[in-house]
Amino acid sequence: MNSLYVICGLGLISLIAELANFKKQLIPIFIVGILAAIGLAVMDWGTSLHYFSDMAIFDNVALSFSILICATAAFWFLIANDYFHTETHITDQAALVIFVMAGGVIMASFNNMAMLFLGIEILSLSLYALAGSRKLNLFSNEAAFKYFLMGSFATGFLLMGIALVYGATGQFHLDKIAASIAAQPELPGFFYAGVILIIVGMAFKISAVPFHFWAPDVYEGAPTLITSLMATVVKTAAFAAFFRMVWYCFPAVEQTWLLPLQVITVATLVLANVTAVFQSKVKRMLAYSSVGHAGYILLALTTGGTSSAGTIFFYLAAYSAATLIAFAILNRLELATNFAEGSFNGLFKKSPFLAVAMTVSLLSMAGIPPLAGFFGKYLVFVQAISQGYVGLVVVAVITSLIGVYYYFGVIISMFFKEPAGGEIQVSSGLKLILSLLVLVLLAMGILPDLFLPL
Amino acid sequence: MLTTFLIFFPLLAALLLFAFRPQSAKAIALGASIVEFSVSLIGVFTFDKTGGAQFMVNVPWIASAGIHFAVGMDGISLLLVLLTTLLVPFIILSSVESRYDKPHTFFGLILMMQMALVGVFTAADGFLFYIFWELALIPIYFICLIWGGDNRGKITFKFFVYTLAGSLFMLVALVYLYLQTPGSHSFDISALYAAGKALPASAQSIIFWGLFVAFAIKMPVFPFHTWQPDTYTVAPTQGTMLLSGIMLKMGIYGVIRWLVPVVPLGVAEWGSTALILSVIGIVYASCIALVQKDLKRLIAYSSIAHVGLIAAGTFTLSKIGIQGAVIQMLSHGIIVFALFFIVDIIAERAKTRSLSELGGIRNVAPILATVFIIVMLGSVALPLTSGFVGEFLLINSLVHYQIWIGAVAGLTMILGAVYMLTAFQKAMSGEVSYLATGFTDLTWNEKMVLYPIVVLIIAIGVYPAPLLAISEPAVNDLLLIISDVTAQIK
Numbered sequence: 001m002n003s004l005y006v007i008c009g010l011g012l013i014s015l016i017a018e019l020a021n022f023k024k025q026l027i028p029i030f031i032v033g034i035l036a037a038i039g040l041a042v043m044d045w046g047t048s049l050h051y052f053s054d055m056a057i058f059d060n061v062a063l064s065f066s067i068l069i070c071a072t073a074a075f076w077f078l079i080a081n082d083y084f085h086t087e088t089h090i091t092d093q094a095a096l097v098i099f100v101m102a103g104g105v106i107m108a109s110f111n112n113m114a115m116l117f118l119g120i121e122i123l124s125l126s127l128y129a130l131a132g133s134r135k136l137n138l139f140s141n142e143a144a145f146k147y148f149l150m151g152s153f154a155t156g157f158l159l160m161g162i163a164l165v166y167g168a169t170g171q172f173h174l175d176k177i178a179a180s181i182a183a184q185p186e187l188p189g190f191f192y193a194g195v196i197l198i199i200v201g202m203a204f205k206i207s208a209v210p211f212h213f214w215a216p217d218v219y220e221g222a223p224t225l226i227t228s229l230m231a232t233v234v235k236t237a238a239f240a241a242f243f244r245m246v247w248y249c250f251p252a253v254e255q256t257w258l259l260p261l262q263v264i265t266v267a268t269l270v271l272a273n274v275t276a277v278f279q280s281k282v283k284r285m286l287a288y289s290s291v292g293h294a295g296y297i298l299l300a301l302t303t304g305g306t307s308s309a310g311t312i313f314f315y316l317a318a319y320s321a322a323t324l325i326a327f328a329i330l331n332r333l334e335l336a337t338n339f340a341e342g343s344f345n346g347l348f349k350k351s352p353f354l355a356v357a358m359t360v361s362l363l364s365m366a367g368i369p370p371l372a373g374f375f376g377k378y379l380v381f382v383q384a385i386s387q388g389y390v391g392l393v394v395v396a397v398i399t400s401l402i403g404v405y406y407y408f409g410v411i412i413s414m415f416f417k418e419p420a421g422g423e424i425q426v427s428s429g430l431k432l433i434l435s436l437l438v439l440v441l442l443a444m445g446i447l448p449d450l451f452l453p454l
Numbered sequence: 455m456l457t458t459f460l461i462f463f464p465l466l467a468a469l470l471l472f473a474f475r476p477q478s479a480k481a482i483a484l485g486a487s488i489v490e491f492s493v494s495l496i497g498v499f500t501f502d503k504t505g506g507a508q509f510m511v512n513v514p515w516i517a518s519a520g521i522h523f524a525v526g527m528d529g530i531s532l533l534l535v536l537l538t539t540l541l542v543p544f545i546i547l548s549s550v551e552s553r554y555d556k557p558h559t560f561f562g563l564i565l566m567m568q569m570a571l572v573g574v575f576t577a578a579d580g581f582l583f584y585i586f587w588e589l590a591l592i593p594i595y596f597i598c599l600i601w602g603g604d605n606r607g608k609i610t611f612k613f614f615v616y617t618l619a620g621s622l623f624m625l626v627a628l629v630y631l632y633l634q635t636p637g638s639h640s641f642d643i644s645a646l647y648a649a650g651k652a653l654p655a656s657a658q659s660i661i662f663w664g665l666f667v668a669f670a671i672k673m674p675v676f677p678f679h680t681w682q683p684d685t686y687t688v689a690p691t692q693g694t695m696l697l698s699g700i701m702l703k704m705g706i707y708g709v710i711r712w713l714v715p716v717v718p719l720g721v722a723e724w725g726s727t728a729l730i731l732s733v734i735g736i737v738y739a740s741c742i743a744l745v746q747k748d749l750k751r752l753i754a755y756s757s758i759a760h761v762g763l764i765a766a767g768t769f770t771l772s773k774i775g776i777q778g779a780v781i782q783m784l785s786h787g788i789i790v791f792a793l794f795f796i797v798d799i800i801a802e803r804a805k806t807r808s809l810s811e812l813g814g815i816r817n818v819a820p821i822l823a824t825v826f827i828i829v830m831l832g833s834v835a836l837p838l839t840s841g842f843v844g845e846f847l848l849i850n851s852l853v854h855y856q857i858w859i860g861a862v863a864g865l866t867m868i869l870g871a872v873y874m875l876t877a878f879q880k881a882m883s884g885e886v887s888y889l890a891t892g893f894t895d896l897t898w899n900e901k902m903v904l905y906p907i908v909v910l911i912i913a914i915g916v917y918p919a920p921l922l923a924i925s926e927p928a929v930n931d932l933l934l935i936i937s938d939v940t941a942q943i944k
Contacts, residue, residue, distance in 0.1 A: 348600070352556075368618075369588045381626065382519075386633050390626075397622045404618055408611055415599050416607045449516050 001051050001058050001109075002044065003037035003066060007102045010034070014095035026094055027081050034074040034101075041067050054173060055112040061309045062109035064453050065240035068313065069104040072232045072320045073097070078433045079328045080225050093133055096126040097229065104237030111248075113162045113172045116241060120158070120205065123237060124151045127230060131222040143221025150204065150214035158201030164194025174249040181252045192256050199257050202245060205238040208298060209267040212291045219287035224334060227283070228327030231290045232320040239297055239312055247306045261302050266395055268295035273399040276406045282344060285406055286326055289365060292403060293319050296380050299396055303384040310454035311379045314444070317451060318364060318372035321440045325361035328434060329354050336424045344410055346419025353426055355414045357434045362407040364441045367400050372444030372451075456497050457509045457525045460535060460572050463490055464542075464565040471562035480551045483561035487543040487568065494539040501532055503923055506931055507578065515582070520632075520640040524578040529928035530780055533921060534575040534707055537787045538700050542568045545695045548795050548903045550802075554601055554690075563593040567696055574704050580628045580641040583712065584621070587668075590704065591617055594689075594696055601690040613685040616678070620668035627664030631716065643711075647935065650716040655723060662720030665713045666728060672705035673761045675728070676735030686754035691798040694750070698757050699791040703783045706761070709768050710776065715932055718939035721771070729769035733852075733859055735762035740869040744876075749797050749807045752877055753790065756833065759870060760786050763863055767848035771940055773929055775851030780925045781918060782844025785832070785911075789841060792829045792907045796822070799900060800881065803893050809877060814886035819895040823882045825904045830878055832911040834871040840914035 010033040017026050041063050048059040058066075076097070084090045103123025110116040128151065132144025166172060168191030169180035181187065200211065207215040219227045250257060272295060276288035293315075300311040332354065333343040348355040364373035377400060384393045444451050467486035471479055502508060510526035527535060546564060554560045570593070573586030591614065598610040632639055634649035650658065671678045686694050714721050739758035746752035764782050767775040799822065800815065801807045816823035832839035835846070845867065853860030896904065914921065933940070 363592070368592065369585045374588075378625070378629075382629050382633070385626070385629050390630070393626060397626060401615065401619050401622060404615060408614065412599065412607045412611060415596070447516075449518055452518060 001049060001056070002040040003070065004102060004105050004109075006033055006037040006040060007070075007098060007105060011095050011098040011102065014091050014098055017094075018091040023090060026091065027077055027084060030077050030094070030098070031074055034070050034077070038067050038070045038074075041070070050111075052115075054175075055115045056106065056109045057111045058109050060454060061243070062240070064309075064313050065108035065236060065316075066105045068317055068320070069101055069108065069233055069236050072236065072324065073101050073229075075321075075324050075433065075437065076225070076229055076233065079228075079324065079331075079430070081429065082427070083223075083225050083331075089133075093130065096130050099123075099126040100130070100229065100233060104233055104240075107237040108240035108244075110241065110244065111174050113166070113174075116245070117155075117159065117162070119237070119241070120155065123234065124155070127151075127226075127234065130226045130229070131218060133226065134223050137221075139221035140223060141221075143218045146214050146221075147218045150218075154201050154204030154211070156201075157197050157204065161194045161197030161199075161201055164190045164197065167191075168194065174244065177249050178252060181250070187253075192253070195250055195253060195256050196260065198245065199261060202238070202242045203261075203264055206235065206242060206294050206298075207291050208264050208294055209271045209291065210264075212268070212272065212294075215291055216284055216287040219290070220281070220284050224283065224327055224331040227287075228324055228331075231286070231323050231327065235290070235294070236316045236320060239294075239301070239316060243301060243309060243312060246301070247308075251305070258302060261298065262392065265295055265298040265302055266392065268292070268298060269396055269399040273402040273406075277402060279406070281341070282330060282410060285410070286323070286330070289403065289406070290323065292399065293365070295399070296377060296396060299384055299389075299392060300380045303387045303389050303392070308383060310452055311376075311383050313454055314372075314379055314448065314451055315376035318376040318441070318444055321437050321444070322361040322364040322371075322373060325357055325434055325437050325441075326365075328430065329358045329361075332426065332430065333424070337421060340420070342413070342417075342420065344413050345417040347414040347424075349419045350421070351424040351426055353431060353434075354424065357438055358414065359411055360438050360441060362411055364445070366404045366407040368404075370442070370445040372441045372448075375445050375448045455509070455511065456493065457527060457576050458511050459493055460490065460497070460539070461525065461569055461576065463493070464572070465569040468562040468565035468569070471558045471565070475558045479558040479561045480546060480549065483565055484543060484546045486565060487539070487546055490568070491539040491543055494536055497527065497532060498536060498924070501527075501529075501924065503529075504927060506927060507531075510578070512578070515579075519581075520635075520638055520642075521581045522579045522640075522642060523582060524642065525573070525576040525582070526578050527576050528931070529925035530707070530710060531575045531928075533780055533784055533925055534703055535572055537703070537784050538568060538571045538575065541695070541699050541787060541791055544791060544903050544907070545692050545699070547899070548695070548798075549692050556600075560597065560601060560692075563597050564692065564696065567593040567597075571700050571704070575707060578643045580632060580643065580646050580712075582641070584625055584628060587621055587624075587704065587708075588618075590701060591621075594693060594701065597693040597696070598685065598689040602693065603688045603690075606688045609681075609684045609688045613681045616671050616681045620671035620678075623664045624668035627661045630661060630664075647715050651718060653717070653719075655719040658717040658720035659723050660720075662713070662717045662724050665708070665716070666724070669705040669708040669713060670728070670731075670765075672708070673702050673765060674705070674758065675732050675762060675765055676738055676758070677731070679735065679739070679758050682758060683751055683754045686757070687748065687751050691794055694754075694794050695791045698754070698794065699787045702757070702761055703787060706764055706768060706779060706783055709765065710779070710932065714768075714771065715935045718936040721769075721936070722939050722942065725769045725771065729766050729855075729859070732762045732766035732769065733862055735759070736766070736863060736866045737869075740866045740873065743873045744869065746873075747809050749800065749809060749812075749877060749881065750794070751807075752809075752873065753793050753797060756870065756874065757786075757790055759866060760790075760833075763845065763848050763866075766859070766863065767851050770851045770855040771933070771936065772851045772854060773933060774847045775855075776929045776932065777922060777925060778844050778847025778851060780929070781914075781921060782841075782848060784921065785840035785844045785914060788907055788910055788914075789829055789832045792825075792904060792911075793833060795900075795903060796826050796829065799896070809880045812881040813884045814882075815893060816882040817886050818893040821896050821901075825896070825908055826882065827878060828908050828911065829904075830874050832915070834874050835867060838912065838915045840911045840918070842915055843918045 106119030134140035204211040272291035279285040337343040364371035367377040507526040507528040512524040515523040570590035577583035743755035832841040835841040
């Protein structure tokens with residue numbers, strides 16, 4: 001909880017920065033603040049404190065996802081450092097990103113439907129504005145508009161579902177809803193409709209097939225760094241919320257939502273990965289791959305029960321680190337080549353460092369050992385097989401092979417195709433951050449025990 | 455300790471090459487690989503020839519998942535490690551540094567490859583084995599992608615996806631076995647053996663295919679071989695040497711260590727099918743090799759034929775079959791390395807590998823021709839060469855298994871002699887081809903590589919007993935594990 005206070009404080013500092021004129025120091029202040037927030041979260045470990053009449057519970061699951069959100073955001077700010085120096089209105093944009101974090105932490109720790117709604121809205125409203133932050137760019141506007149429409153639509157589903165569940169149980173708190181379900185032998189039919197509506201609303205937020213169609217356009221249209229924020233921090237928050245919702249609140253009515261969710265899982269795995277193959281733009285490919293990864297996390301979510309939190313956490317951490325690298329490099333190339341097509345061609349000759357970092361990121365996403373992505377997939381597969389879902393695992397294995405196909409498309413063009421344009425300079429700051437992230441991917445793959453707190 | 459050193463020393467050397475990008479990358483890589491070879495020789499001389507697995511290291515790695523860093527060597531492992539550490543210095547020595555852009559990356563990747571290969575041959579933990587198995591794929595993929603020939607993007611990609619597809623199903627099979635182990639689960643090799651043995655025959659059959667496909671793609675066994683000729687042809691020479699000399703042995707080794715003892719009932723059920731596929735592969739590849747015009751491609755197909763024979767011998771589950779497989783893995787590794795090197799020498803000087811354009815090389819390069827004929831006779835298994843020992847044992851085991859299968863395999867040896875000697879004749883004798891003029895004989899550097907190989911081919915052929923003695927206890931142990939099943943078959 002203390003970390004949430006720190007994050008909100010950072011947002012206020014950011015808004016004051018414009019007036020008090022210390023814009024240049026903003027990013028260092030953020031980094032220190034976020035590190036403090038992580039430290040505070042670590043100190044709360046194991047306490048499982050309740051806040052606001054049990055509306056938020058900072059148990060270990062909430063804390064670990066909060067730490068992941070904070071750490072990802074810290075890396076994001078380091079990568080975005082240059083971006084904030086070139087853009088105008090940096091303080092309000094930076095404040096919006098901080099508010100995204102705040103919303104994410106609330107989504108990871110809610111114990112009350114109203115709190116969930118609050119978290120989702122704080123996060124989403126900030127993102128709508130961020131997605132449209134390139135005001136003169138048509139695609140950015142389109143992305144913001146589409147994101148807003150689809151987001152509101154999903155929230156509508158969610159609200160309707162919450163209302164129906166409330167109608168059946170008379171409760172907003174997750175634990176009390178669960179208790180009420182256990183106490184009532186006969187639940188009214190609209191309760192089940194409510195559960196399904198909530199699942200659908202959440203599936204929109206994590207962009208699972210068939211509720212994913214907004215994602216590629218929004219990811220492509222939004223400024224690349226904002227896309228990387230959506231693909232990492234937002235996805236982490238959405239999955240943390242999804243996990244709490246289904247396993248804290250609805251484990252007793254598993255038979256209502258588990259099968260639909262498994263159908264969604266298979267659809268997400270197959271459709272997203274197959275569609276990604278046919279993308280010619282790397283950014284769009286990464287958008288579909290992000291949807292595909294949601295499929296693997298869903299597989300973990302639907303096969304593991306409450307014990308799946310550790311697997312989900314590890315997978316999200318591995319995926320976030322790799323995604324940050326990929327988008328940071330994409331962003332650097334867009335700036336260097338002025339958004340030219342095929343900017344990855346011959347990157348190994350233009351900048352060996354970027355090519356190697358990108359390769360590590362893509363290999364991790366493809367699930368090649370000894371990188372983090374492999375161990376993430378391994379944990380998911382072991383968990384699913386141990387629960388008897390061998391069929392689902394075979395599907396997931398086949399789709400990860402399809403994944404290899406499109407990730408290697410990029411690798412082949414980096415190492416094999418002829419480059420256009422001259423060498424690309426990489427600032428030593430960016431080199432350091434990317435090296436750190438690469439080390440994180442290696443460390444998570446070689447010593448995964450250190451990253452499995454749950 | 456020794457095993458750990460053998461695994462991590464090449465990695466360390468590779469990382470130093472990547473980090474410091476020294477000028478003399480080749481010399482440093484060569485030095486590192488010679489140190490590695492010397493250490494493996496210490497292993498050979500201190501190895502207790504009567505004992506089982508030795509030089510064991512077993513420390514918890516991912517404790518929460520029951521995964522250990524467990525490595526060790528029994529006789530079979532030791533011989534394959536020896537093959538790896540022996541060939542890598544020769545592979546590095548045979549390369550021409552100026553031919554490769556960014557040589558430090560090139561030699562670093564070769565050393566990384568060596569690390570993964572030694573890891574595969576020594577791992578005593580299923581998870582660790584899988585990690586090394588996959589790790590071996592990454593450096594060779596980039597070696598082929600960065601320094602390969604025309605159209606390498608597509609071809610190397612096919613190679614990567616094929617092998618990865620196989621190994622992912624192997625992973626699922628290993629995880630399934632892991633979840634059958636008692637308690638909080640373990641990937642320890644003996645725990646996996648016990649878990650696999652306890653399964654009913656139907657489950658063992660499914661796991662058999664999960665594992666076998668991975669190994670069959672790597673070797674490759676018919677009909678999983680379609681990636682191989684293109685990849686061998688397009689890879690840079692050193693890549694082809696790594697692939698054919700060492701990497702395909704991973705498949706055979708996998709069958710011996712991670713398939714036969716893990717699911718003996720599955721092998722009893724499907725081993726004969728695998729054996730017949732292997733024999734089909736021998737006939738098929740030999741027939742195609744007969745009509746090849748490209749010398750490198752011809753040797754690629756001959757490699758499929760040879761490995762088919764090794765696989766077939768292994769699946770007889772007899773002592774002579776497996777002993778023959780082990781010795782033939784060594785012999786084939788050495789011979790195929792020398793063959794690809796000779797092809798590289800010819801192609802570099804004549805600017806072509808096409809048999810119809812070559813001719814008369816013997817007149818201008820007699821030493822090369824002499825070395826070529828010795829290596830070639832080793833390849834067609836002439837007595838007193840190393841190829842003979844292995845092939846004799848293998849065909850012997852096949853004859854005992856089923857007389858007509860042995861006959862078919864034996865006939866293909868004749869086919870092998872036909873296409874190899876035809877190729878030799880076309881390239882070496884006859885009129886001096888207009889391309890062969892200006893063709894120089896072996897250089898000092900090339901002699902340093904080829905002379906020791908020739909000596910080895912003859913030495914192993916004349917006196918193979920010490921090598922067979924190293925692997926014998928390990929083979930006996932293996933047969934003991936599956937003895938109740940083999941007794942049932944009989």
